Amino acid sequence: MPSVHTGRMTEGDWDALLREYDDHLALRRHLSANTVRAYISDLRQMSESLDQSVRDVTLQVLRGWLAGLLEDGAASSTIQRRVAAARGFFAWACEQQFIGEDPAVRLRSPKRSRRLPVVPGQKNVEEALQSTQARADEGPLAVRDLAILEVLYGGGIRVAELCSLDLADVDDDRGLLRVVGKGDKQRSVPLGAPARRALDAWRAVRPAVASADSPNAVFLGARGGRIDARVARRVVHEATRAGGAEVGPHGLRHAMATHLLEGGADLRSVQEILGHASVATTQLYTHVSAERLRAAFRQAHPRA
Structure with a gap:
């Protein structure tokens, strides 16, 4: 077992430890690149705020850091995320014996208020799809944009999952x-029939966008490389704005889950489609559906 690292750590120790922790998150815990980037960014901001050696950090120091975040008006969700990042980092640093004890083991964040997600209605989504389909004769990228929308809404997948899709990931025989x-x-x-048709149409014109150096990605950018998440987000925002309820890719994921439940799908099936680790996360969409029912009742019932 290695001994605890001795000697006073310097400002540079933060950089060295965060590089090692970055590798740990990516290679050992297999977190996505976006998640790792978010954790490391939060930890760098914390280290700059603390302005002291890693070994000098105490629970009182961390509580002072949290108090500063609250005074600056940080949202409870932001504080919750940063506390989670700090607890994970210091637990790892203690386990690796870079520090003698874990100062964050008793660190608690304020209770997070869980707001219901903004979910466009079925009519809004349909209008967004129709407005994009009306542009399909503008060229291959317009055909691609419709396929992006149909796959995000039809499959309820995350934008990072969409961007990482390879051609071999499409199972045409089973529609998966x-x-x-x-x-x-x-x-x-x-995938439903509309999403499969849109995907087929895009793959038919994909060679017009691809180059000799293009990857095997399903969705390509204008220059033939794998599509960037920012491009996919822009496509969704522009389309849903035209549909009257602007959201990003995650809003389409929310919409898909809510519309499935409203249509009678069971919670476990929706959980499996979305890839939620816990059914508690999926249950959020039952609250959205219930709130819509209450709103319709209040609006239409004479004795509401």
Whole structure:
């Protein structure tokens, strides 16, 4: 067992430890690149705020850091995320014996208020799809944009999952997508007929966008490389704005889950399609559906 690292750590120790922790998150815990980037960014901001050696950090120091975040008006969700990042980092540093004891083991964050997600209605989504379909004769990228929308809404997948899709991940025989989600977990996602048609149409014109150096990605950018998440987000925002309820890719994921439950799908099936580790996460969409029912009742019932 290695001995605890001795000697006063310097500012540079933060950089060295965060580089090692970055590797740990990516290679050992198999977190996605976006998740690792978010954790490391939060930890760098914390280290700059603390302005002291890693070994000098105490629970009182961390509580002072949290108090500063609250005074600056940080949202409870932001504080919750940063506390989770700090607890994970210091637990790892203690386990690796870079520090003698874990100062964050008793660190608690304020209770997070869980707001219901903004979910466009079925009519809004349909209008967004129709407005994009009306542009399909503008060229291959317009055909691609419709396929992006149909796959995001039809499959309920995350934008990072969409961007990482390879051609071999499309199972045409069974109408499924093989998706690699959070924690490097794989799942199969069914696609309906409209999404399959849009995907077929895009793959038919994909060679007009691809180059000799193009990867085997399903979705390509204008220059033939794998599509960037920012491009996919822009496609969704522009389309849903035209549909009257602007959201990003995650909003389409929310919409798909809510519309499935409203249509009678069972919670476990929706959980499996979305790739949620816990059914508690999926249950959020039952609250959305219930709130819509209450709103319709209040609006239409004479004795509401």
